[in-house]
Amino acid sequence: MTLLKHRLFWPVAALVTLVVVNVIANPNFAKVTMRDGDLYGNPVTILRESAPLMLVALGMTLVIATRGIDLSVGAVMAVSGAVSLTIIADSPDPGSLGTVTVAIVVAVLVALVLGAWNGFLVSVLGIQPIIATLVLMLAGRGVALLITGGAITTVTSAPYKFLSNGYLILLPVAFFIWVAVVAIVALVERRTALGMLTESVGINPEASRLAGVRSRGIIWAAYMVSGLLAGVAGIINASNTMAADSNNAGYLIELYAILAVVLGGTSLMGGKFSIAGTVIGVLTVTTLDKTIQFFGVPPAQSPVFFAVVVVIVVLVQSPRVHAWGRAASARMRRTPSSGEPPTGPGAASAAKKHEEVAA
Amino acid sequence: MTAVVTETPEVSTMDRVRTFAARRASVLPTLAAIAILIVLLIGAQVEFGNFLTPRNLSALLLDHAYLLVLAVGMTFVIVTGGIDLSVGSVMAFTGILGAQMLASGIPVWIVVPVMLAGGAAIGTLIGVLVQYFNVQPFIASLAGLFLGRGLAYVVSLSSIRVENPPILWLQQTRFLIGEWYITPTGIIALVVVAAGAIVMAVTRFGRTVYAIGGSEQSARLMGLSVARTKVMVYVISGLCGGLAGLLLTAYSGAGYPRYGIGTELDVIACVVIGGTLLTGGRGYVLGSMVGVFVFATITTIISFMGAEQAWTHIIVGALLLLFIVVQRAIVARSDRQT
Incomplete structure (x- = not known):
């Protein structure tokens, strides 16, 4: 009974059910094979492909905990992908580690600035989060298109490709990236008072301000983290395709990220948040996406299933x-x-x- | 503060302006939008010399007839303090559904009502989730967005041509008034705007919509039918989505499941630029029409300049920001006064 009441029980149950259904329908689903010392198979693919959504959803969790929402993450991803690939494409030596490092650092900094812009609108000017981030959601893709000159920039650069397609020890690099980021965020939020302060701001901004919590800084920081992580997600996404497609990079990812956060048990009303819940939520969304493809449904039609999931989740809550x-x-x-x-x-x-x- | 000033016999123009601004604060953003529209039109005329032609201005309306219809529905929703993200995909869904049904030989007098009903059905779903299950409008309409887009692809993965004469008549007939022309799609859009404006301004339903946006609690205590009205605004928005699907199908001569991606953002931007307050309670359907014309003019100017269409969204985003900040200032001032 205590197990049933654990707040992660239902998210985990949903994920396990989904995996079991898949394995029953097709035993090959959970099959993992070893090739040249690396692991391959559906579970590994899910871990790898979760990376962009995981990073975005993690930032979204913090923003939602402060009673906000960040709609601009998809656009920020497009900008960061466009910035990094344009730098690499314009450099004399696209394959060198130095170029790739510069490209990544610049792209992440740009994303951080965009996040700070959102945070400024919300925490200083006091604009509703949906609207404040809508501005960048609209304008961001336009900026990304201008950076790439309206074309889809493609590059060949081994170190850049390694980020998404490479393997480290048995498992893909992208997987290690998101595990590291989750660990850092969890440590900072849960081993310091920051997590608690974030929750207090989300539950009652006015009361926490009166209690001496500097809510403005905490809210601002949440949007900056969200922007930063969206930037990293944009780099991984661009590295996956090795192309900066400003119209489609991160398209609808804000909505999937919000869905993953809600699936993980974090309320959209702000306040208490669960990083572990978000991780499970993201894995559930990615697995569901794979499942839908596995049953031979064209990927374009998968939103219908997600609509049903959203309705079920909101009804349950x-x-x-x-x-x-x-x-x-x-x-x-x-x-x-x-x-x-x-x-x-x-x-x-x-x-x-x-x-x-x-x- | 200004009421006393106006009663003194010698009133300067400045005082009149101030009185007007204080009393009619909710009209100010719309007036600002009209000013921006005029500046844009005159600026374009000065720059290009051939911008303010009847032909070009007619096209401005006709190219954005579907946006106008969507903006009317969105105005109702936003004035109640809600938001509807589903309109773009509802439009795509009803458009492709209509094209598919026409292609399989179903008569047009069945197809058009089914398209409208399809839009209204998704709107009803959102409204019921919002009103009866306390789901945030943002999330409920997100489910509608997913549903509409997915269903559009379920109907067809590729575009379907429409060769039905009555549908094509909507776009191809041109009523000429001198150099000006208008198509039935443009007339439908203007009729929807007029109907929306009248309903919002003079009917009991319209007053209830404003009352809910002002304060839902007060509206309920006043005995207004809050529940029914809140569901109805989403039904109206869905219905407008269905109608926009019809107009877009006529305009483009085809149904295509990728139509209207991101249109919900354009519509919200148009409504906000037109002076509707996103927190609800203030806004005009006619203002939203001005907002759509601002959007349309920016798009046209950019294509006149031969610049990247990417600039459209950057400029619209900047305008959106400007209007939001202006609205914040107005709300902050009227809060101080009360």
């Missing part, structure tokens, strides 16, 4: 459905159905708290 659930379980226990039980399940009471905060 909705107070009204919780009330129905409580009423049903109360009837089953043959208690008078007139009054509601004083304390609902953990999730329901948490949702109530959020409502009270919002009110």
Whole structure:
């Protein structure tokens, strides 16, 4: 029963169910083969392809924890991919490690500046996060197109390609990148007071300001981290295709990232967040994407399935459905159905708290 | 502060302006949009010499008829304080659905109502999620976005040509008034704008929409039908999405599942530039029309200049930012006054 109440129980259960369904439908799904000392197979592909979404969703988790949202991540990815590939393409020696390092550093710095811009609009000017980040979401792709001159820049550069397609020890580099980033973010947020302060800002910005929390700086930093991680995601994404496609790089990724964060149990109302939950949420989204392809559905049609997932997830979190659930379980226990039980399940009471905060 | 000043007999022009600004603060952003539109049009005329021709101005309306229809629906949603991200993909879905049905020989008088109903159905889903399950409008309409886009690809993965005479008539007929011309699609868009403006301004439903945006709690305590109205605005937006699908299909002569990617952002930008407050409670359908014309003019100017179309979104993004900051200032000032 305590296991059932763990807040990661349902996200993990969803992921496990998804994997089990796949393995039953096709035993080859979980097959991992060893070739030249590297591992290949669907699970490895999922770990590798999760990288961009993982980084973006991690930043999104922090932003959502401060009661915000960052719609610009896809556009930031496009900009960072365009910047890094343009630098490499214009350099005399695209294959050298130095060029690639410069390209990556510059691209990440540009992404950081874009994140700081979002943070400025939200934390200093006090503009609603959806709208503030919408500005960059609109303009960002235009900027990326200008950087690449409207064309799809392609390059050949071994060190750059290594980021996404290379292998380190048994597993792809991209996997190690996201594991490292998750570890750093988890350490900084959970081994210092920063995580708690972020949650306090998300639960009640005014009260935390009165309590001496510098909410402006924390909110600003969250958007900067989100921009930075989106920049890294853009580099990995560009490295995967070795092309800067400003129109399609990171297209709709903000929406998938939000979905992954919500799947992981972080409420969009802000406040408590779960980094482990986000990791599971991202793996679930990537696995679902693979599953849909596995069943022979054209990738273009997969949004229908994600629409169903979004509806199910929001219904499960909705107070009204919780009330129905409580009423049903109360009837089953043959208690008078007139009054509601004083304390609902953990999730329901948490949702109530959020409502009270919002009110 | 200014009411007293106006009662004194000698009123300077400056005071009149100030009184007007204080009393009608919600019109200011729309007036600013009109000013920007005029500056853009005159600037383009001075620059190119052949911009303000009846032909070009007619095209300005007709090329963006679908955007105009979407903006009307979006205005209703945003004035209640909500947002609808699904309109672009709803438009793509109904467009390709209509093209597919026409291609398989279903008569047009069935196809058009089905297209509108398809849009309204997705709108209803969003509205019910928002109103009855307390889902944030952003997330609920995100589900609508995914659903519409996915369904569009389920109907067809590639574009389908439309050769149905009544549909093509909508675009190809040109009513000439001197040098000016208008097609049935343009007339439909203008009728939708007029209908939207009248509903918002003079009906009980319209007042309820404003009341919900001002304060949902107060609207409920006043006994207004908040639940029904909130669902209805999403149905209206979905319906407008369906109609825009019809207009776009007529305009392009085909249904294509990739139409309208990112259109929801353009529409939101147009509505905001037109002076509707994103926090709800203030805004005009006619303002949104001005917003669409600003967007259309920028697009046309950029293609006149032969510059990258990428500039469109950068400029629209900058304008959006400008208007949001202006709105913040206006709201902050009216908050101080009350």
